[in-house]
Amino acid sequence: MYVDLTVDFTPDEVKGYAQLMIIVASADGALVKEELAIIEAMMGRAMMHPEMRVDLRNMLEKPPQLKLVLERLTPIVLKVALRDAILVAAVDGEYDSEEIKIIKQIAKAAGVKKSQLSALFEWVKAGWEWHIQSFDHLGLV
Numbered sequence: 001m002y003v004d005l006t007v008d009f010t011p012d013e014v015k016g017y018a019q020l021m022i023i024v025a026s027a028d029g030a031l032v033k034e035e036l037a038i039i040e041a042m043m044g045r046a047m048m049h050p051e052m053r054v055d056l057r058n059m060l061e062k063p064p065q066l067k068l069v070l071e072r073l074t075p076i077v078l079k080v081a082l083r084d085a086i087l088v089a090a091v092d093g094e095y096d097s098e099e100i101k102i103i104k105q106i107a108k109a110a111g112v113k114k115s116q117l118s119a120l121f122e123w124v125k126a127g128w129e130w131h132i133q134s135f136d137h138l139g140l141v
Helices: 011-026 033-045 050-057 066-071 075-090 097-110 114-137
Strands: none
Touching (some): 011 033, 011 097, 033 075
16 A cells, blocks of 8 residues: 555645645646646545645646745655655656746755755656556557
8 A cells, every 4th residue: 555644744734735736837837637637646645635625726826925835834744745746847748947946945945955856856757767667568658
């Protein structure tokens, strides 16, 4: 069973975590279905209450201010959000410069070193490659 730290977050931490995902997905000005799908999956994994999901979906067109969200989250929440923000940024096949700026701000707020951030980007790359292998194994691509 896949267990993630997000299941232990308080409701406010889950909200802040999801807000960061929305901020990253909205950074390039164009929300695509892949970004929406991964955010929905992350909200589900975090066991987010359905009413809170509705409130967050309403933020997609007008995301909250990054600084205000960063200020209220603990380093643990910020680190998990950083990991997942990179996934959100990568899901459409490319990193936008605005997404990278936000990711770097999350990393700084979380106290993550450049080497750790680079390792996370490599982890995401390896993860996507691993995922694509399943399509090859099944003859889907």
